[in-house]
Amino acid sequence: MYRIKKKIWHIVFGIVALLVVGGVVQKPTEGDASLSQGIQRFMAWGKSNSAQSGHYGHQQQEPPTEQQASVVLTPAVRQQLGKSIVWNGHGAYIINHNQADLNTNISSAPYAVNQLDNQGRAWRGDAWLNKTTRQYRNRAATGNGATDWKPAGFLQAHNLTGGYNHAYDRGHLLGYALVGGIRGFDASESNPKNIATQTAWANEARSSTSTGQNYYEGIVRKALDQGKQVRYRVTDIYSGNSVVPAGAHIQAQSKDGSVNFNVFVPNVQKNIEINYANGAVKQR
Structure with a gap:
């Protein structure tokens, strides 16, 4: 056809x-x-x-295969994710039968916070969201535009073939469109607590057949636009002392229960191989 x-x-x-x-x-x-x-x-x-x-750009939209994604599932990563890790067929893994482990019995105002781990790496973003936290203006309009700052392991590779033409994005834990409306939260791409080295696929892919982080954020964006309250948490998972995350563990649960997911988006891309210890990239 x-x-x-x-x-x-x-x-x-x-x-x-x-x-x-x-x-x-x-x-x-x-x-x-x-x-x-x-x-x-x-x-x-x-x-x-x-x-x-x-x-x-069909090649760009293609998710990694299960074999390509599984390289990040080291024993250390599996231990952090738990026993129930199931491939979804579209680039990501379903964790704990897709049930989030979050408290939504919250009466406070919306918030967003970040935490570094004990090695100073971007580790967790935790937020309580509603429609007021949404940011509809582009980054340039809010003073959160382009930056030269680079997270650890950001050894960029350009002119790649067979998919995305670059290896890395400045990958956020809490996405700008979700938390950019919260006063006092640093939603820029140079916030070391909220930005880590992430592949272009893991960050950008957003279709039901290529489920990168943007796909799951889209579910939350839609819920907020509908007036729902959502607890949202993203935890970057590292294997040992690596500076590049193995992937992002993403959970979301709305107060009314209509949104509930628990997934792991592996930090991989089908046309590259990554040295997670230092961020070096090799064309596949």
């Missing part, structure tokens, strides 16, 4: 290009505006469907 769509798209694009070059499609008058608008809509549709089908 994808090949058929791609062929149709290429044929139509070529016809439109010939019409433009030949002067057939010009600045629309009142009478032919609908034709031009229809062509533009079709071109937009073609690009959108190509992106979803793979022409514009």
